[in-house]
Amino acid sequence: MTPIKRVVIAGGGTAGWITAAALSQQLGPLLDISLVESEEIGTIGVGESTVPPIRVFNQLLGIDEQEFMRSVSATFKLGIWFENWGQIGDRYIHPFGRHGKPTWLCEFHHFWLHGLRSGLNSELGEYCLEWLAAKQGRFGTSPQSDINYAYHLDAGAYARFLRRFAENHGVKRIEGKIKSIQQHPTTGFIESLTLASDRVVSGDLFIDCTGFRGLLIEQTLHTGFEDWLHWLPCDSAAAVQTEITAAPNPYTCAIAHEAGWRWMIPLQHRMGNGFVYCSRYISDDDAKQKLMQAVSGAPVRPPFTLKFQPGRRRKTWNKNVVAIGLASGFVEPLESTSIHMIITAATRLMQMFPFDGVNQAMVDQFNQESRLEMERIRDFIILHYHTTERDDSPFWRYCKNMDIPDSLAHRVEMFKESAHAYQDAGELFRVDSWIQVLLGQGIVPKHYHPSPRGMQEQELARVLNGLRASVAQAVAKLPKHQDFLNSYCRTTA
Helix, strand or coil: CCCCCEEEEECCHHHHHHHHHHHHHHHHHHCEEEEEECCCCCCCCCCCECCCHHHHHHHHCCCCHHHHHHHCCCEEECEEEEECCCCCCCEEEEECCCCCCCCCCCCHHHHHHHHHHCCCCCCHHHHCHHHHHHHHCECCCCCCCCCCCEEECCHHHHHHHHHHHHHHCCCEEEECCEEEEEECCCCCCEEEEEECCCCEEECCEEEECCHHHCCCCCCCCCCCEEECCCCCCCCEEEEEEECCCCCCCCCEEEEEECCEEEEEEECCCCEEEEEEECCCCCCHHHHHHHHHHHCCCCECCCCEEEECCCEEECCCEECCEEECHHHHEECCHHHCCHHHHHHHHHHHHHHCCCCCCCCHHHHHHHHHHHHHHHHHHHHHHHHHHHCCCCCCCHHHHHHHHCCCCHHHHHHHHHHHHHCCCCCCCCCCCCHHHHHHHHHHCCCCCCCCCCHHHHCCHHHHHHHHHHHHHHHHHHHHCCCEHHHHHHHHCCCCC
16 A cells, blocks of 8 residues: 555556646646656547537636637537438437426427327427537537537647646656566556666556557556457548538538448548448458548548557556556547546546555446446447448448347337436436437337326427427527637637
């Protein structure tokens, strides 16, 4: 039980600098924090789409939103536009907002479903401000606004922004490649890192942010990996950044193709494009070619290919090593959760920080919470692939017929039978998210909660029409997304 004073973060990039920024700002006076990274080792730098909790994290650190957005060329994100997922030609939006007004007995979509059965035709999204604003390309916010949003951002610029922040809060950056790792001969705890320059960096707690390599958590401690490729068959991505050719939409695009899907992420100064695929069904060269055929705008840099393995480390915290970011595992980029899981891991570590020494009970709790978080996100992403009617390619036939986790099968069956959806404590995706994706993928519930049947048809129509009109009126007052960007946070890049 050695007291923890010296923290060494192995690896920079988004994971390393988010962790350094959080620890230094919240616990800085209590810790000696160093970050080891090498300019020779590139970072992935693809994760340019986020989810709303990043705003809470920035507020926790006292980061000014306008300064942050200018520094990372950010645009606003109200949700994700899905295309060709249920069937070819299908389109739906997964928005970040709530729909209508729920009651204590049931969620709003039960009233909406009853309205459909009564001939009151509408789309569920018409009762959600974020859905309608995304569809109309509008956005606006103020301190009094409750609109729910995230960001599209330049991940490389974000890491640089956080590096400046962390160094201003006392983090010491050490340049160099890690050559070897020294462990205690009895406990196996890591004691120090030796760099290529022969400099030795000693510590009490080590945070592994070395990406897929998992230099500490896996290559040194041999923690083990749980493979999820049978549920999430995409294992590769081709990516390219292009010049922006139109005003940026306030949403991410996820367009399914015959062997996976492709993304479009608009920043202020460029478009991020990617082609996610399963290498069993399409070659790397063909994937890159199809990506380049699909993009508009001249490439800012040549396209490149990424390889990844969906799954998680069997332990996120092992001995005195905590893995954060890709070193801890990877789901896939479909719902933009990578940066979020870095933030929650860093937050969890701060809440459970072992000042008095590594405590196994706390380690076990950390690992349990990390496992549950990742499995719930995994299930939500599998949902998009499995609940499809597509059978036009071997890839989609596999996804449609594959076995899925019992936890997801239970959720899908509950919605099919009774339109019931739920959100567990600590779960990222809300009831509204599950509902929009389940409906968007073409699942029509057989039944719904009986509570709406107690309303007179005229009263139901009045309530539904009133809610829909209030959303439309609120959205009509919002400026166009590009106009708001110009006035609020036009990039300095």
